[in-house]
Amino acid sequence: MSHLFPTYSKWEIQPESAKGSYLWGTDGKKYLDFTSGIGVCNLGHCPDNVKEAIQDQLNKFWHVSNMFEIKAQEKAAALLTAGAEMDYVFFSNSGAEANEAAIKLARKATGKTKIITFKNSFHGRTFATMAATGQDKIKTGFGPMLETFVYVPYNDLEALKSALQDDVAAVMLEVIQGEGGIHVGDETFLKETEKLCKEYGALFMIDEIQTGIGRTGKPFAFQHFGLKPDVITSAKGLANGLPIGAVIGKESLKDVFGPGSHGSTFGGNPLAVAAAIPTLETIFDEKFLAEVNEKSAYLFTQLKQQLADIDMVIDIRGLGLMVGIEINASTPAILKKLREEGLIILNAGDKVIRLLPPLTASTAEIDAAVQLIKKGLYEYSVATV
Structure with a gap:
């Protein structure tokens, strides 16, 4: 049993x-x-350099809390911001937590609550990320969802234009809808989405949980299309199997996530960021x-x-x-x-x-x-x- x-x-x-x-x-x-732990073990199972980094950190300390300055966090964050050509990182434990934090960040930064996502999208299983997901089967049995999400068909620019107004805090999308059936975003649609977000004062947020960390042949999938998002989220491949997630944002958002605005007891755990460093150094190599x-x-x-x-x-x-x-x-x-x-x-x-x-x-x-x-x-x- x-x-x-x-x-x-x-x-x-x-x-x-x-x-x-x-x-x-x-x-x-x-x-x-050929699952890589659902897109997690991007360097394959048990790569020696990641294993050695974890063992080295095991002999130092496993947890101390985020009240301390942890050098490995800073190094992993520097690698992520360089790879994404962005500025700041918040570490979480998973992709769902990263998306949850991104949703909070968008609402706090803009003072608005409505967020547009897309049909057949998948953003996680916490209450906010479940509500953000454009698949009814994910929500079955859990009662009323948060009412601040609007879902439009993916790659449908006219539908997006109809939904995007001044009251929208963010548009959140996957460059490739993974759980929704491996649907790649149209370049014109993606670029116009970015342009519309700027026009309406909405954050352009890209969920790179599955597509990030080299999975598509670039550090992040949005880079295939010359996009400049305000926020991206990452997780699966980030530490090659240890639980970690990250919100990566632009300089303009720095003070929105200041002291007391958000937190995570285990986010940026020393073992996880120790694993992330060699993972990123290996994968982000040209x-x-x-x-x-x-x-x-x-x-x-x-x-x-x-x-x-x-x-x-x-x-x-x-x-x-x-x-x-x-x-x-x-x-x-x-x-x-x-x-x-x-x-x-x-x-x-x-x-x-x-x-x-x-x-x-x-x-x-x-x-x-x-x-x-x-x-x-x-x-x-x-x-x-």
């Missing part, structure tokens, strides 16, 4: 160990892991990111070539190493079959297969994953004819 709330639909695999792109189950079976882009081009080419003759494949889309394969069938049975074959991948909605391989994955590992996907989709399509 489990004493855990049945909050998650568990897979049949019990992890025993993991290294690089691979995970081993307690049954001794080896799996190619050569490393160039290799991510090369792998991305290779992965997309292989998927399009190898899956071209499989009729159930509708679309292959994404950016960097964040890929969605839309199919005309429900994904759970297919993903289970692929796990049986030794490949762990995800869904993004009911009919999109999501690939989030480690940024360190080799071309041989990419080839192996593509061949297993091809085999799995072909066998499923034949079996259901």
Whole structure:
């Protein structure tokens, strides 16, 4: 009997160990892991440099509270602001907490309460971030939501123009809607959104929880489009597996989050920021990111070539190493079959297969994953004819 709330639909695999792109189950079976812990272990499992940084900090102290100046926090914040070309950081424990803080920041900075988000978006499961999320299934059973969120269709500029007025505190979006099905923002739409925010005095906020920290081939996904947001949020890949989140903001917002305005007991925990430093130093390196882009081009080419003759494949889309394969069938049975074959991948909605391989994955590992996907989709399509 489990004493855990049945909050998650568990897979049949019990992890025993993991290294690089691979995970081993307690049954001794080896799996190619193209989930990266849902976009978290961007350097693969247990990278040596991150492990050494954590062990070094373990021998110093684990927690002291944010009343102290912690050098590792300052170093991690400096790396983040340099990578994002922004100015200040607030550390939290998760992406949901980072988005919650960003929502508070927008309301306090502008004195307004209305925030526009987008249908099929996902921003978290706290009460404010659940309300911000544009998916009804996330909200089912929790009663009335906060009434200050307005949802418009993604990539629909006319709908945004109709909703954006002087009473809006912020527009919050994902450059790529991850949980919503791997939908990439249109460049014109994104740039016009930024322009409209400035016109109406609203903050332009980008949720980079899943797309950030090199996942798309740049430090942050917004940089592919030449955007200049007021606030971005980060979490998943930030410390390669240790719990951490961050709000990154412009100079103009510095005093809005002054003493007493917000807080987090464990935010910026010494172990987490110790892990973040080598993670960021590795991923934000230009050569490393160039290799991510090369792998991305290779992965997309292989998927399009190898899956071209499989009729159930509708679309292959994404950016960097964040890929969605839309199919005309429900994904759970297919993903289970692929796990049986030794490949762990995800869904993004009911009919999109999501690939989030480690940024360190080799071309041989990419080839192996593509061949297993091809085999799995072909066998499923034949079996259901």
